[in-house]
Amino acid sequence: ENVKVHRKIVVLGSTGSIGTQTLEIVDARPENFQVVGLACGGSRLDQFVSQIRKYQPKIVAVSDMSKVQELQTLLKDLDYDCQIGGGEQGLVDCACFPESELVVTGIVGCAGLIPTVAAIKAGKDICLANKETLIAGGPVIAPLVEKHRVNVLPADSEHSAIFQCLQGVPNGALSKIILTASGGAFRDTPVEDLPYVTLKDALKHPNWTMGAKITIDSATLMNKGLEVIEAHFLFGTAYDNIQVVVHPQSIIHSMIELCDTSVIAQMGWPDMRLPLLYAMSWPHRLLLPYSSLDLVKVGTLSFKEPDRNKYPCLDLAYEAGKRGGTMPAVLNAANEEAVFRFRNNEISYLEIAKVIEYTMGRHEIGLFVEQPSLDDILHADQWARSVARDFSPKLHVMKHSAVA
Ligand code: NAD
Ligand code: MG
Numbered sequence: 001e002n003v004k005v006h007r008k009i010v011v012l013g014s015t016g017s018i019g020t021q022t023l024e025i026v027d028a029r030p031e032n033f034q035v036v037g038l039a040c041g042g043s044r045l046d047q048f049v050s051q052i053r054k055y056q057p058k059i060v061a062v063s064d065m066s067k068v069q070e071l072q073t074l075l076k077d078l079d080y081d082c083q084i085g086g087g088e089q090g091l092v093d094c095a096c097f098p099e100s101e102l103v104v105t106g107i108v109g110c111a112g113l114i115p116t117v118a119a120i121k122a123g124k125d126i127c128l129a130n131k132e133t134l135i136a137g138g139p140v141i142a143p144l145v146e147k148h149r150v151n152v153l154p155a156d157s158e159h160s161a162i163f164q165c166l167q168g169v170p171n172g173a174l175s176k177i178i179l180t181a182s183g184g185a186f187r188d189t190p191v192e193d194l195p196y197v198t199l200k201d202a203l204k205h206p207n208w209t210m211g212a213k214i215t216i217d218s219a220t221l222m223n224k225g226l227e228v229i230e231a232h233f234l235f236g237t238a239y240d241n242i243q244v245v246v247h248p249q250s251i252i253h254s255m256i257e258l259c260d261t262s263v264i265a266q267m268g269w270p271d272m273r274l275p276l277l278y279a280m281s282w283p284h285r286l287l288l289p290y291s292s293l294d295l296v297k298v299g300t301l302s303f304k305e306p307d308r309n310k311y312p313c314l315d316l317a318y319e320a321g322k323r324g325g326t327m328p329a330v331l332n333a334a335n336e337e338a339v340f341r342f343r344n345n346e347i348s349y350l351e352i353a354k355v356i357e358y359t360m361g362r363h364e365i366g367l368f369v370e371q372p373s374l375d376d377i378l379h380a381d382q383w384a385r386s387v388a389r390d391f392s393p394k395l396h397v398m399k400h401s402a403v404a
Contacts, residue, residue: 005281010037010059010094010124012115013106014051015044017211018129018155021273022104022280023051029286037094039115041107042067049074052082059083059097061090063111088114095119102280104155105130108213109336110329110381113137117374120144127279129155131230132336136329136381138233140374152234153279158227159234160275161253161266166235167283169258176257177237179227180247181306182207182270184218187248191310197349199342207250207270216339220352221306225317226335229328232321239322244314246304251293268293312353312398320360325370326380327360333381334359337388347393354393359384 009026013019019040026033035055040048042064052060052075060082062071068086075084085093095103095115103119104127105112112130117137119126121144128134134141134152145152154160158179166174185204186197202219203212210218217223221244228242250270257263268274269291277286308315313335320331338355341347347355367383369376 005032005284005286006034007032007102007280008034008036008100009102009104009127009280010039010057010097010100010119011035011104011106012039012091012095012112013041013108013130014038015040015047016106016108017209018104018106018272018276022106022127022276023055025273025277025280025288026055028288032286033280036100037097039063039091039094039107041111042071045070045074052078056080057082058099059085059094061085061087061094063087063091091115092118095124096122098122101125102127104276104280105133108132108211110136110332113378113381117141117144120148120150123148123150125151125153127153127155127276128159129276131156131226132332134233135226135229136332137374137377138229138328139325139372140377142233151282153282154230154234155272155276155279156227156230157270157272157275158254159230160278162231162235162256163282164266164278165254165256165264169256169264173258173260174235174237174256175259175261176241176243177231177235178243178245178255178257178263179224179231180245180250180252180254180303181221181224182218182250183246183248183306184221184223185215186219186310187246191307194310195348195350199345202342202349206248208272210272212343213336213339216342216352217335219349220313221311222313222317222335222352222356224306225314226332228314228317229321229331239318244306246306247301249298249301251295251298251301313356316353316356316360323364323368326368326372326376327363329372329377329380330360330363330384331356333384334388337385341389351393354396354398355388355391357398358391358393358396359387362387 037059039061042062112133255265320327334356338352
């Protein structure tokens with residue numbers, strides 16, 4: 001065990017699944033981590049206030065401006081100095097807080113883009129959970145990371161696995177990434193039954209407990225599609241060399257194949273604290289009292305090809321990734337809106353993919369930008385949201401899938 005780790009961290013999205021698990025790690029290793037900033041959307045203010053009282057950060061923010069005053073009132077009796085902010089500027093101030101060295105991005109969705117860009121420009125290392133940010137902003141984030149010489153440490157379990165496997169691998173030796181997928185809530189649902197599945201069905205993930213948006217993305221396999229793009233931007237691997245394999249047990253979190261055909265896998269119980277911990281303590285390893293992986297108890301590790309008919313979102317993601325430019329931002333924004341509409345009972349499960357396909361098609365003939373600036377990406381994101389919100393998918397026939 002290495003005790004050299006002492007990091008002052010900012011947690012964006014502290015009230016969510018990633019955020020609370022990050023704080024559990026801080027609880028387990030208070031000598032290694034100190035929370036100096038916390039931010040969230042603002043919907044769970046009581047929980048946020050308890051976190052602030054417990055961790056005593058020096059800066060906090062809620063993105064919902066209408067909640068700032070309430071937060072100030074709730075924190076009136078705080079007996080130390082704490083800067084309270086709101087809106088995008090509040091999030092950016094947290095992300096750039098001078099005392100911190102590491103920003104954990106646990107915000108859900110593209111709302112994390114501007115704070116993450118600001119943190120990189122301020123020279124902070126990023127513990128990246130918020131994948132939507134990298135998927136939409138990849139073309140601008142990758143060069144920024146280079147320029148400001150910061151580390152982007154993946155917290156997504158698959159990318160953490162790849163990153164762990166890559167330690168010590170010589171440059172140029174990586175030939176392929178094998179991303180494992182649990183298969184999500186409908187792994188064992190026959191294709192013919194998909195038109196009738198409900199929101200409640202989609203929210204039942206077999207192996208992981210996560211926020212609602214990513215749980216639905218897991219059911220459609222869009223989560224894996226987004227992770228393919230995330231892997232491309234993190235590791236520079238060509239899309240044709242990123243393979244998705246369904247692995248129902250979620251014990252192997254991903255694999256890499258090297259030029260000599262040797263394959264390295266990373267294993268562990270499906271517990272997000274493990275990849276989070278590694279991202280927070282890299283390149284060190286910290287001692288934690290978690291239960292050991294028991295392969296005899298697991299018994300079987302199995303693998304199969306994802307069914308492209310059942311999961312049209314996976315091909316849409318590959319297509320957007322290969323097209324590059326603003327297309328991944330459009331895929332992501334259309335997906336966020338489609339998932340929102342599905343959660344709102346406006347569209348059915350199978351219509352999620354239709355909304356995304358339609359929006360991408362419209363973008364191709366309209367506003368596509370090959371080498372986008374941050375403004376181009378933000379513009380494409382907003383444009384795609386409005387298209388995806390207004391589109392009525394009832395009569396749309398998909399070219400990607402036989403299901404709908
Ligand atoms: P969640 O819904 O549980 O939490 C989201 C957090 O973001 C909350 O704190 C919320 O207040 C905050 N938030 C929402 N909208 C915001 C806004 N506009 N501005 C600022 N904050 C806002 O989500 P989650 O499951 O923790 O996922 C967070 C991110 O991590 C997602 O990008 C997801 O894809 C990624 N991720 C999550 C897991 C997991 O196990 N939960 C695994 C891998 C990757
Ligand atoms: Mg993942």
